[in-house]
Amino acid sequence: MGWDWQLLLDLTLQSFGYWWVIIPATILGIVVGALPGFNAQNTLIILLPLTLTMDVSLALTFMIAVYCASHLGGGIPSILLNIPGNGGAAATCIDGYPMTKKGLGQQALVLSFVASVFGGLIATLLTIAALPILAQLGLYMRSVEMVVVILFGLTLIAVIAARDMLKGLIAGALGLLIGIIGTDHIYSTPRATFGFLELYDGMPLVPVLIGLFAISEALIMIEEEMIVSSEGREHSASVRWADTVDGLKMSLERWWQITWTGIVGLIIGIIPGAGASIASFVAYQQSRLFSKTPHLYGTGHPEGVIAPESANNGVTAGTLVPMMAIGVPGGSTAAVMMIVVQYHGIVLGPRLFSEQPQLAYGVFVAMAVCYILMVFTILPLARYMSRVVLIPVKYLVPLIVMLTTVAAFAEREYVFDMGLALAFGVIGYIAHKTQFHVTSILIGVILGPLFEQYLLRALRLSQGDPSILFSSTIGNVMWVLLVVSLLLPLWRDWQQRKVEADAKFGGEA
Amino acid sequence: MSDSSSSSRGKPNLGADLVIPGLAVALTVYFFLTIYELPWEAKANAFGIGGVLLLLVMVFVVRIALKVQRGEATLGFDKLFDRPSAQKKRAGMIGVLILFVALLPWLGFTLSLFLGMVGSMLVMGVRDMTSLLGTAGGVALACYLMFIALLDSNFPHGPIENLLSLVVGG
Numbered sequence A: 001m002g003w004d005w006q007l008l009l010d011l012t013l014q015s016f017g018y019w020w021v022i023i024p025a026t027i028l029g030i031v032v033g034a035l036p037g038f039n040a041q042n043t044l045i046i047l048l049p050l051t052l053t054m055d056v057s058l059a060l061t062f063m064i065a066v067y068c069a070s071h072l073g074g075g076i077p078s079i080l081l082n083i084p085g086n087g088g089a090a091a092t093c094i095d096g097y098p099m100t101k102k103g104l105g106q107q108a109l110v111l112s113f114v115a116s117v118f119g120g121l122i123a124t125l126l127t128i129a130a131l132p133i134l135a136q137l138g139l140y141m142r143s144v145e146m147v148v149v150i151l152f153g154l155t156l157i158a159v160i161a162a163r164d165m166l167k168g169l170i171a172g173a174l175g176l177l178i179g180i181i182g183t184d185h186i187y188s189t190p191r192a193t194f195g196f197l198e199l200y201d202g203m204p205l206v207p208v209l210i211g212l213f214a215i216s217e218a219l220i221m222i223e224e225e226m227i228v229s230s231e232g233r234e235h236s237a238s239v240r241w242a243d244t245v246d247g248l249k250m251s252l253e254r255w256w257q258i259t260w261t262g263i264v265g266l267i268i269g270i271i272p273g274a275g276a277s278i279a280s281f282v283a284y285q286q287s288r289l290f291s292k293t294p295h296l297y298g299t300g301h302p303e304g305v306i307a308p309e310s311a312n313n314g315v316t317a318g319t320l321v322p323m324m325a326i327g328v329p330g331g332s333t334a335a336v337m338m339i340v341v342q343y344h345g346i347v348l349g350p351r352l353f354s355e356q357p358q359l360a361y362g363v364f365v366a367m368a369v370c371y372i373l374m375v376f377t378i379l380p381l382a383r384y385m386s387r388v389v390l391i392p393v394k395y396l397v398p399l400i401v402m403l404t405t406v407a408a409f410a411e412r413e414y415v416f417d418m419g420l421a422l423a424f425g426v427i428g429y430i431a432h433k434t435q436f437h438v439t440s441i442l443i444g445v446i447l448g449p450l451f452e453q454y455l456l457r458a459l460r461l462s463q464g465d466p467s468i469l470f471s472s473t474i475g476n477v478m479w480v481l482l483v484v485s486l487l488l489p490l491w492r493d494w495q496q497r498k499v500e501a502d503a504k505f506g507g508e509a
Numbered sequence B: 001m002s003d004s005s006s007s008s009r010g011k012p013n014l015g016a017d018l019v020i021p022g023l024a025v026a027l028t029v030y031f032f033l034t035i036y037e038l039p040w041e042a043k044a045n046a047f048g049i050g051g052v053l054l055l056l057v058m059v060f061v062v063r064i065a066l067k068v069q070r071g072e073a074t075l076g077f078d079k080l081f082d083r084p085s086a087q088k089k090r091a092g093m094i095g096v097l098i099l100f101v102a103l104l105p106w107l108g109f110t111l112s113l114f115l116g117m118v119g120s121m122l123v124m125g126v127r128d129m130t131s132l133l134g135t136a137g138g139v140a141l142a143c144y145l146m147f148i149a150l151l152d153s154n155f156p157h158g159p160i161e162n163l164l165s166l167v168v169g170g
Helices: A005-017 A019-034 A040-046 A056-073 A075-081 A087-101 A105-140 A143-160 A165-179 A205-221 A230-237 A241-253 A255-270 A276-290 A302-326 A332-343 A357-390 A393-410 A415-433 A438-461 A466-470 A473-508 B016-035 B040-069 B084-107 B109-123 B129-150 B159-169
Strands: none
Touching: A005 A019, A005 A357, A019 A040, A019 A056, A019 A075, A019 A357, A040 A056, A040 A332, A056 A075, A056 A105, A056 A302, A056 A332, A056 A357, A075 A087, A075 A105, A075 A302, A075 A357, A087 A105, A087 A205, A087 A276, A087 A302, A087 A438, A105 A241, A105 A255, A105 A302, A105 A357, A143 A165, A143 A276, A143 A438, A143 A466, A143 A473, A165 A438, A165 B016, A165 B040, A205 A393, A205 A415, A205 A438, A205 B084, A241 A255, A241 A302, A241 A357, A255 A276, A255 A302, A276 A302, A276 A438, A276 A473, A302 A332, A302 A357, A393 A415, A393 B084, A393 B109, A393 B129, A415 A438, A415 B016, A415 B084, A438 A466, A438 B040, A466 A473, B016 B040, B084 B109, B109 B129, B109 B159, B129 B159
């Protein structure tokens, strides 16, 4: 396929000309991303009256900037307060918050920003370069392959559980069971809903997220006067531009990790129904698998911040691919964008690329420009954001507890969800105190219903024959990769122990 | 986070470790009761996950029982109730939250949030009236502007919202 360089140049210049829309939209996106309970989808729905009146390319640029920035914003409270702004940022807590507790909050934020921006940018540029090929990918990922993709995410439970496998697995299985509360996917019969109509649609993610992370963390914070140690406090109080530069250096040293985890996000984003949560868990797990320092994961390792952040922004380009190429939205935010595009009488699908290439490619060019402008908007703010940890706990805890409980209402507008957040807050507190990892519970809650949905879809197609799970070439390759990814750490541990034993034996000899 | 899982005699208290598995077993049993008559598609996944969960909990309980039997651990709950000064604040905070959610439909969003903020800051030991009223008032006002005035969300309305809508409407 020949590239129309003139078109791409014109689109780039046009998108840069929209800087006055991109920058405020970026700030709005970061705010809604950082607030649990809010996301790009509900923000864009609220703003539909505004976007419907805009020119279509301007409206798309605005929505794309909000969307990309919201994925970036979710990582900020994960890092500073151990409270993920959305499901896609949950994996960022695992290493981001320990970095903050060490007084490296500013570096962690910069790592997150750089990984998000460049992960998203690389994924977008790849999409522009290979859009027709990538568009086919979604067609090959059916329910069988999706079962394996989700299993990749679920293996993170085993990784998190490494310190106490039994506790981790109990937490993960409990999360999976909580995740499938609600009506079943085929007959819509209620299961384990405790008689609450509010649970018929399934366990709502936002109150669970807020309870397990925000409220439980606040209940633990109560024990301290400040959330960082005195050493970390001194470091955070004397924030310098040098720390931003230090974070940039850490990021640049890991450019390859940013690249490939961004591509993981892109691929998972293309699959309709999959999203940032799956992408970030899979990227974190795979990143640890191929890391030279897997033992540092979970202790405040920069790689543990980069992987989920790069992947959850890589998703942003991916979710738009099926929308533009075949007219199927890859996610809920893409569906809102589709409404705006269709309102302007534009039919999405393969013909769009020949009939309106300026729009088809313009979306992705606008996304690339948004990411470029975003880095200049957000990076200088890391220095000031990291000072949040200096707020005394006696003010911080009431703010976290009350505002996140309010946020639990935002998604579905049920007071019930606020009570649910409180219940999960107490469960999360007990889990924290007894070292049942709350991230394992959350992975189960997020991936449990998706796993059931795709598994049942596959089994329905085969009329209950489980061999369908091994019936496709792509699926079988993925099964092999899954088994390899489970066995590789065991083999590596065995090798490590062997080397240590040999060294000990050699030393004694 | 401090790990005060050891009793004064140096043995770890593992009673608290049984709370999450206990909840897991209760949920699993309840789940099974609600699905056993459903078609296989509606219960296969739950029976699979629940079965594994029960098995894991059984192994976990046996592990703890063996430790207790060997005298290596006790069944205390110190992990959950360490630091008495923090316990009062924690219980107070949960109490304020329960009151906040319970009174929200009657008092409305803004007033409940204001009182919730005041209550939770009092629990945390803030006594300076300017800080108390200023912070709580600021948060309540900002949330009113954002959620009610700007986003027109369906938070329950109370005297403040009714009064403000009268003033604004008038």
